[in-house]
Amino acid sequence: MDCTTCHTEEAATMEDGSMGACVHVQEAQTECSTCHVDSATLSEVHQDATATDVMPKKLKESSVEPATCQAAGCHDVSADDMLALTADVTELTDSQGTQVNPHEVMGLTAGHADILCSDCHSMHKAKANAADTCVSCHHAGVYECNTCH
Numbered sequence: 620m621d622c623t624t625c626h627t628e629e630a631a632t633m634e635d636g637s638m639g640a641c642v643h644v645q646e647a648q649t650e651c652s653t654c655h656v657d658s659a660t661l662s663e664v665h666q667d668a669t670a671t672d673v674m675p676k677k678l679k680e681s682s683v684e685p686a687t688c689q690a691a692g693c694h695d696v697s698a699d700d701m702l703a704l705t706a707d708v709t710e711l712t713d714s715q716g717t718q719v720n721p722h723e724v725m726g727l728t729a730g731h732a733d734i735l736c737s738d739c740h741s742m743h744k745a746k747a748n749a750a751d752t753c754v755s756c757h758h759a760g761v762y763e764c765n766t767c768h
């Protein structure tokens with residue numbers, strides 16, 4: 620199946636150098652199916668899809684799991700090497716000066732179990748701001764819970 624016939628928007632991001640998808644094409648010859656491996660969900664959502672369908676505004680039943688990003692030959696590096704990649708990143712500093720390495724976040728505590736690589740690394744959209752991904756839970760601008768209530 621040629622994904623690009625219907626998904627013209629995502630296909631365009633494979634050729635736009637400012638997009639994560641394009642970086643993956645250039646550096647790893649990535650195809651749609653390299654990242655979109657959840658074939659069970661995909662065949663379900665595509666059951667009645669035809670080339671003349673109007674795309675729904677929001678699609679989000681399928682996601683790309685961290686395990687897919689960390690598959691052999693891709694980002695299959697140790698936790699220490701992941702931390703080293705972002706050792707100098709200071710953008711995750713809260714209003715009290717607590718600084719967090721972005722690559723530490725996914726392994727921090729149970730409250731972070733559902734965070735995906737793609738929450739910070741968009742592939743088909745403009746680059747996400749890592750700090751914006753914290754606000755939905757850390758609503759008070761502080762990287763802690765259970766201190767105020």
Ligand code: HEC
Nearest residue numbers: 622626629630643649650651654678683737741742743744
């Ligand atoms: C490098 C990995 C990667 C490649 C290559 C890739 N995708 Fe994606 N795709 C993702 C991730 C991660 C998401 C989750 C949302 C995001 O980051 O934009 C996603 C989301 C989507 C979505 C849902 C969009 C939405 O609004 O949520 C569609 C549809 C899609 N991709 C289609 C494609 C098609 C078609 C191709 C090939 C032309 C492709 N993708 C190539 C990683 C990839």
Ligand code: HEC
Nearest residue numbers: 620621622625651655664668669670672675678679680681
């Ligand atoms: C015949 C047109 C068509 C083709 C070809 C096609 N898609 Fe889709 N795709 C759709 C439509 C329509 C939807 C929205 C389905 C819905 O949510 O009702 C969709 C949804 C998706 C989603 C979002 C699923 C979700 O709801 O989370 C992904 C990811 C995706 N397609 C990837 C792909 C990939 C990868 C390929 C190639 C292997 C592909 N599509 C080929 C029409 C197509």
Ligand code: HEC
Nearest residue numbers: 711719724727728729730731749752753756757762763764
């Ligand atoms: C889905 C909700 C959620 C998101 C998103 C989230 N956090 Fe948290 N965070 C929590 C919860 C809940 C706790 C309290 C500890 C627990 O229950 O896991 C916490 C605690 C923390 C702590 C204290 C950890 C400890 O050892 O007590 C730090 C630091 C932190 N978060 C940083 C971040 C940063 C930085 C981001 C954004 C990149 C972020 N969190 C995004 C829910 C979240």
Ligand code: HEC
Nearest residue numbers: 685688689694704705708721722724725734735736739749
């Ligand atoms: C909380 C946000 C966050 C999460 C989650 C996250 N990253 Fe990152 N990552 C960053 C930031 C910030 C950088 C610094 C470079 C940048 O801004 O893109 C970075 C850098 C990287 C780099 C180096 C890019 C380069 O240009 O050298 C790679 C590779 C990477 N991340 C892969 C991953 C993978 C794989 C995962 C999931 C296992 C992941 N990241 C999860 C925020 C995050």
Ligand code: HEC
Nearest residue numbers: 730753755756757758759760761762763764765766767768
């Ligand atoms: C700096 C103080 C502070 C921190 C830290 C903080 N909160 Fe809050 N939170 C508040 C205040 C103030 C309110 C609104 C007061 C109220 O009605 O309880 C609130 C309200 C809430 C509510 C709504 C409660 C309700 O009954 O409507 C939730 C849910 C919540 N916080 C979750 C969290 C989580 C999860 C974290 C950590 C990720 C967190 N908060 C960290 C101060 C804080």
